[in-house]
Amino acid sequence: TVSIVLFTSDLRLHDQPALRAALDATDAVVPLFVRDDAVAEAGFAAPNRAAFLADCLTDLDHSLRERGGRLVIRSGDLVEEVCRVVTEADADEVHLAEGVSAFARRREERLREALESEGRRLFVHEGVTTALPPGAVTPASSDHFAVFTPYFRKWSEQHLRHPLGAPRTVRVPDGIGSEKVPARGDVRGVSAGLAAGGESEGRDRLTAWLRRDAGAYEDQHDDLAGDATSRLSPHLHFGTLSAAELVHRARRKEGAGPAAFVRQLCWRDFHHQVLAARPDASHADYRAREDHWRTGRDAEQETEAWREGRTGYPIVDAAMRQLAHEGWMHNRGRLLAASFLSKTLYVDWRTGADHFLSLLVDGDIANNQMNWQWVAGTGTDTRPHRVLNPVRQAHRYDPDGAYVRRWVPELAGVEGKAVHEPWTLEGFDRAGIDYPEPVVGLSEGLDRFRRARGRD
Numbered sequence: 001t002v003s004i005v006l007f008t009s010d011l012r013l014h015d016q017p018a019l020r021a022a023l024d025a026t027d028a029v030v031p032l033f034v035r036d037d038a039v040a041e042a043g044f045a046a047p048n049r050a051a052f053l054a055d056c057l058t059d060l061d062h063s064l065r066e067r068g069g070r071l072v073i074r075s076g077d078l079v080e081e082v083c084r085v086v087t088e089a090d091a092d093e094v095h096l097a098e099g100v101s102a103f104a105r106r107r108e109e110r111l112r113e114a115l116e117s118e119g120r121r122l123f124v125h126e127g128v129t130t131a132l133p134p135g136a137v138t139p140a141s142s143d144h145f146a147v148f149t150p151y152f153r154k155w156s157e158q159h160l161r162h163p164l165g166a167p168r169t170v171r172v173p174d175g176i177g178s179e180k181v182p183a184r185g186d187v188r189g190v191s192a193g194l195a196a197g198g199e200s201e202g203r204d205r206l207t208a209w210l211r212r213d214a215g216a217y218e219d220q221h222d223d224l225a226g227d228a229t230s231r232l233s234p235h236l237h238f239g240t241l242s243a244a245e246l247v248h249r250a251r252r253k254e255g256a257g258p259a260a261f262v263r264q265l266c267w268r269d270f271h272h273q274v275l276a277a278r279p280d281a282s283h284a285d286y287r288a289r290e291d292h293w294r295t296g297r298d299a300e301q302e303t304e305a306w307r308e309g310r311t312g313y314p315i316v317d318a319a320m321r322q323l324a325h326e327g328w329m330h331n332r333g334r335l336l337a338a339s340f341l342s343k344t345l346y347v348d349w350r351t352g353a354d355h356f357l358s359l360l361v362d363g364d365i366a367n368n369q370m371n372w373q374w375v376a377g378t379g380t381d382t383r384p385h386r387v388l389n390p391v392r393q394a395h396r397y398d399p400d401g402a403y404v405r406r407w408v409p410e411l412a413g414v415e416g417k418a419v420h421e422p423w424t425l426e427g428f429d430r431a432g433i434d435y436p437e438p439v440v441g442l443s444e445g446l447d448r449f450r451r452a453r454g455r456d
């Protein structure tokens with residue numbers, strides 16, 4: 001007997017319930033990945049994610065080969081390709097991790113119908129993409145939590161599935177054709193500093209980070225230059241690491257650092273459960289705006305300056321340049337850059353979210369859109385009118401200016417606190433620096449925001 005394991009956002013062998021169930025059920029298994037045309041058509045296959053994905057598939061194929069198997073890769077319409085492989089392998093069943101996005105769920109339904117019409121069965125495995133599946137904890141009066149803290153409290157009380165080890169052997173039937181495994185080098189337009197992908201890389205990073213850095217996470221996660229966060233987000237996005245395993249491993253360590261890390265992992269589940277309950281929040285405001293709120297200004301020139309990292313606010317520009325160079329940005333940078341666009345410039349959050357998605361290697365709809373909405377004040381923030389002051393934040397989270405000097409080389413020679421306020425430099429000190437004046441004054445931005453929100 002043969003079964004198919006369809007890999008989607010779970011490109012790993014450890015803690016892989018779909019693979020484990022398939023191996024238990026049948027003599028041979030076809031590990032399948034389909035490069036779904038619909039993902040590219042939706043504009044979601046940005047170069048940085050395509051390159052990281054190529055690493056993940058290469059590593060997955062390698063790990064399967066070490067166990068006597070291999071990865072089968074196809075492209076096209078996912079449902080049609082799975083049905084084709086099912087016929088070729090004469091498989092009885094297909095195993096798949098439950099999708100948490102609306103897109104994945106629609107696709108799952110189509111797949112179920114297509115397989116059942118041919119007398120084959122689809123098994124969907126829950127709690128693989130997130131630590132707890134959306135809907136696993138709900139408040140008494142609603143289908144999802146709209147506020148993080150009570151969600152976190154309930155989430156923390158839940159029993160998490162115990163993570164599974166990787167299988168030792170995987171027997172794949174002969175004669176199933178596969179495309180060549182894509183290589184990162186085949187993808188154009190990739191950020192020069194993009195991190196490497198793949199389960200092996202993710203596991204090494206996780207182990208090293210938990211051993212070396214997790215202890216200091218609580219104190220240092222907001223220090224922009226210290227770069228002390230785990231950088232595991234792309235691995236969570238592609239599922240090269242399991243969220244449940246991360247929670248288990250962090251909980252085994254004592255102290256405030258690992259506990260704070262688990263809390264951040266809960267944010268990921270939180271946003272997923274919001275979006276699962278309100279799929280329209282991927283593009284529509286989660287909270288209906290008060291009538292007098294305008295959707296945002298049309299400020300193409302200022303927006304372009306923001307995209308290019310030349311707003312004249314060094315901390316914002318540093319963050320935007322890190323994004324362009326690495327396809328990743330520090331969380332504090334994301335908060336500052338998003339607040340600057342959506343509040344100081346008062347540009348619609350969707351414009352910023354689209355730009356982030358075109359570059360972020362960890363870019364996913366739930367975390368990106370819901371964080372953008374949170375910052376813009378249209379989402380789940382309980383203080384939607386707060387505005388982050390980029391200068392004050394810069395002094396606080398980049399006190400020595402090292403982050404700015406790293407990413408904005410024009411300012412590398414500026415000494416002291418002026419690195420965060422180059423407009424205060426005068427005469428000779430200013431003359432030699434090819435760096436723009438601020439696109440907008442902070443008080444002007446604040447006034448406009450307050451007027452727009454009727455807070456005058």
Ligand code: FAD
Nearest residue numbers: 229230231232233264265268331334338363364367368371
């Ligand atoms: P760590 O600090 O090590 O945290 C560990 C893990 O917890 C992260 O890998 C991530 O999975 C999760 N996490 C941490 N903070 C958040 C958060 N605020 N929301 C959800 N999950 C969180 N994260 C994405 O994974 N994809 C995105 O597309 C994305 N877009 C964002 C857009 C904006 C405007 C903002 C403010 C935040 C966004 N985030 C996104 C959340 C957060 O910035 C990143 O998850 C984090 O910076 C990743 O770095 P890390 O792995 O080193 O995080």
